[in-house]
Amino acid sequence: xxxxxxxxxxxxMILGNFGAALRVSLPLxxxxxxxxxxxxxxxxxxxxxxxxxxxxxxxxGAGGGLVxxxxxxxxAVAFLWSAVAWHRFILLEEYPTPTGPRWNGAAVWRYLVxxxxxxxxxxxxxxxxxxxxGFLGFLVVQALGPGAARFVWLLTLVLLILPIVLxxxxxxxxxxxxxxxxxxxxxxxxAATRGAFWPLLVLAxxxxxxxxxxxxxxxxxxRGSFVLGMVWNTAGQWITMLCGVSILTTLYxxxxxxxxxxx
Numbered sequence: 001x002x003x004x005x006x007x008x009x010x011x012x013m014i015l016g017n018f019g020a021a022l023r024v025s026l027p028l029x030x031x032x033x034x035x036x037x038x039x040x041x042x043x044x045x046x047x048x049x050x051x052x053x054x055x056x057x058x059x060x061g062a063g064g065g066l067v068x069x070x071x072x073x074x075x076a077v078a079f080l081w082s083a084v085a086w087h088r089f090i091l092l093e094e095y096p097t098p099t100g101p102r103w104n105g106a107a108v109w110r111y112l113v114x115x116x117x118x119x120x121x122x123x124x125x126x127x128x129x130x131x132x133x134g135f136l137g138f139l140v141v142q143a144l145g146p147g148a149a150r151f152v153w154l155l156t157l158v159l160l161i162l163p164i165v166l167x168x169x170x171x172x173x174x175x176x177x178x179x180x181x182x183x184x185x186x187x188x189x190x191a192a193t194r195g196a197f198w199p200l201l202v203l204a205x206x207x208x209x210x211x212x213x214x215x216x217x218x219x220x221x222x223r224g225s226f227v228l229g230m231v232w233n234t235a236g237q238w239i240t241m242l243c244g245v246s247i248l249t250t251l252y253x254x255x256x257x258x259x260x261x262x263x
Contacts, residue, residue: 003202006254009261010246013090021242024085026100029238031078035071036234080108080115083245087179090249091257107179114178118171121186125167126160133160157208165204169193169251176252184256192255207247211240 014021022029085101088094096102136159137152144151170193177184193200214236222229253259 001202002196002199003206005261006199006203006247006250007206009254010243010250013246013250014242017089020089020096021086023096023098024089024101025082025238025242026096027078028075028082028241031074032234032237035075036230038067039230079241080111082241083175084108084111084179086242086245087176087249087252090246091176091180091253107181110178110181111175114174117186118168118174121171122164122168126164129160129163161208162201162204165208166197166200169200169204169247170196172248173252173256176248177256193251196255203247207243210243214239 081101081103084104084107085094085096088104088107089096089101094102133155136155137148140148140151140155171186171189173189173192174184174186177189218229218233218236221232250261254261
């Protein structure tokens with residue numbers, strides 16, 4: 001099935017170019033590791049968590065708020081840098097240097113703008129679908145009472161999460177296009193993936209499930225060891241980023257450039 005083929009091709013893309021993947025993702029990897037170390041050592045003193053063993057949240061103090069803001073900026077820049085470099089490596093054969101990917105300011109800016117367009121599009125869709133799910137969830141709770149939690153969760157998955165992931169895959173082709181300097185509108189991306197509803201739905205389900213399974217051990221490990229939990233969480237973020245960008249690269253190559261999935 002095409003949905004599984006797309007997912008497996010993205011994974012093979014990483015495994016077949018693992019050395020390049022490590023170099024390309026070096027900015028994000030270094031940033032995540034540095035922030036994980038800082039979190040493990042400074043979080044309690046900055047008021048970011050009440051107790052590492054229980055992960056009870058507390059109000060951020062001035063120091064914690066500043067650290068959180070800087071962390072978000074650093075992760076965003078590192079992600080954009082690595083994502084653009086991976087798209088360009090696969091689609092344009094622009095190889096990273098031994099010490100990491102080249103900085104391409106113009107491409108990073110285009111990618112940021114495309115990301116904002118994508119985010120706004122998905123927010124509008126999310127608000128509309130969220131209203132429907134909220135109304136249906138209210139009806140289910142009224143009919144079944146407190147035991148309706150599982151049905152509400154299922155409604156959320158089927159009518160909100162999966163559709164948003166599916167739509168994001170159709171629209172997010174604008175991201176790799178921006179990375180390689182090609183013009184691609186949301187309308188053009190939507191048209192290019194017309195007729196691929198079921199494959200992309202399968203891909204959305206598989207990736208949603210994979211991300212959920214990858215995140216399951218984090219709270220369990222955190223309760224036993226904050227450091228171990230942070231290690232798993234950091235590795236999970238790196239894997240999620242690389243797989244996500246590889247899937248977008250695969251979709252762009254297949255639907256826009258008409259590349260074979262066996263290539």
